[in-house]
Amino acid sequence: MAEKGKENGVAAMAACYQGFDPAAYLQYNYTPPRADFERTDSIVPWKLACLHRAFTEGDVSGELLVDIGSGPTLYQVLSGCEIFKKVLLTDFLEVNRQELRRWLQGEESSNLDWTPYLQHVCKLEGRRPSAWTEKAAKLRQVVMGILPIDVHRPQPLASDALPSAGADCLVSCFCLESVSPDLAAFTRALGHIGRLLRPGGHLLLIGALGESCYFGGPGVRTPVVPLNEEQVCASLKESGFTLIRLEVYTLPQDMRVGVDDVTGVFFVKARKD
Ligand SMILES: Nc1ncnc2c1ncn2[C@@H]1O[C@@H](CSCCNC[C@@H]2Cc3ccc([N+](=O)[O-])cc3CN2)[C@@H](O)[C@H]1O
Numbered sequence: 076m077a078e079k080g081k082e083n084g085v086a087a088m089a090a091c092y093q094g095f096d097p098a099a100y101l102q103y104n105y106t107p108p109r110a111d112f113e114r115t116d117s118i119v120p121w122k123l124a125c126l127h128r129a130f131t132e133g134d135v136s137g138e139l140l141v142d143i144g145s146g147p148t149l150y151q152v153l154s155g156c157e158i159f160k161k162v163l164l165t166d167f168l169e170v171n172r173q174e175l176r177r178w179l180q181g182e183e184s185s186n187l188d189w190t191p192y193l194q195h196v197c198k199l200e201g202r203r204p205s206a207w208t209e210k211a212a213k214l215r216q217v218v219m220g221i222l223p224i225d226v227h228r229p230q231p232l233a234s235d236a237l238p239s240a241g242a243d244c245l246v247s248c249f250c251l252e253s254v255s256p257d258l259a260a261f262t263r264a265l266g267h268i269g270r271l272l273r274p275g276g277h278l279l280l281i282g283a284l285g286e287s288c289y290f291g292g293p294g295v296r297t298p299v300v301p302l303n304e305e306q307v308c309a310s311l312k313e314s315g316f317t318l319i320r321l322e323v324y325t326l327p328q329d330m331r332v333g334v335d336d337v338t339g340v341f342f343v344k345a346r347k348d
Pocket of ligand 1: 089092095104109118119144145146147166167168171224225226227249250253254283286289335337340
């Protein structure tokens with residue numbers, strides 16, 4: 076694809092994000108039924124179980140965990156914050172970085188109560204749910220910063236953001252496929268974030284399958300590159316990752332709530348070659 080074509084596609088995606096509404100997005104995706112901790116078939120408990128297992132099964136280690144395209148959510152680092160001494164959160168939009176800052180600074184004005192999430196992950200760790208306050212304190216202690224990022228840049232973060240050896244682990248949830256105009260851009264972005272990771276480091280990637288669009292706010296219809304499992308695996312291989320595990324969640328009918336046309340969710344654990 077000509078350079079101009081690539082730049083136009085990426086610029087068009089960036090324009091789509093100018094209307095992104097963190098509060099609405101959280102309401103659409105991070106409240107029941109998609110976040111129902113009483114239901115074993117709800118999406119959020121499935122994601123938290125995948126992340127808990129991946130972080131705690133013994134092969135993931137190091138000092139620095141970086142969350143790529145955090146959006147306004149914290150669930151993706153609730154297990155990792157017990158393993159890594161340093162966590163960096165990142166997002167393209169200031170409104171999302173601001174949303175994360177509000178919670179991390181203990182302000183009451185954040186748009187979602189993360190308590191049920193903290194309690195659920197404590198339960199997965201075999202701790203009493205009341206230990207959620209300790210987990211919240213731990214997360215606030217290990218988060219070193221909330222940085223701007225653009226996964227379409229060969230260097231997605233500021234040059235001084237990471238140690239020269241790179242991060243020890245990356246986590247990224249529902250970002251790459253939602254910000255890429257096509258599969259080639261998705262694969263390039265995967266390569267760009269891969270360069271932030273040290274060789275042998277782990278990537279934990281959660282994303283949408285079969286999604287062509289979602290609402291990032293009332294009336295904010297945002298295109299998504301529809302992916303299938305084979306394309307995800309091929310992109311990982313092409314970007315220098317070795318797949319360790321792929322798990323897939325198929326949305327039950329009542330999880331299809333009209334905020335997107337996603338049919339499934341993938342969880343990938345991979346290692347950088
Ligand atoms: N160039 C860029 N580089 C990095 N980040 C960027 C860039 N542009 C925008 N961003 C940043 O990336 C964005 C991440 S939020 C993207 C939403 N993904 C789709 C949505 C999510 C979702 C959630 C849950 C479930 N479910 O089934 O439970 C399904 C789905 C499927 N629909 C946003 O934070 C933006 O600020």
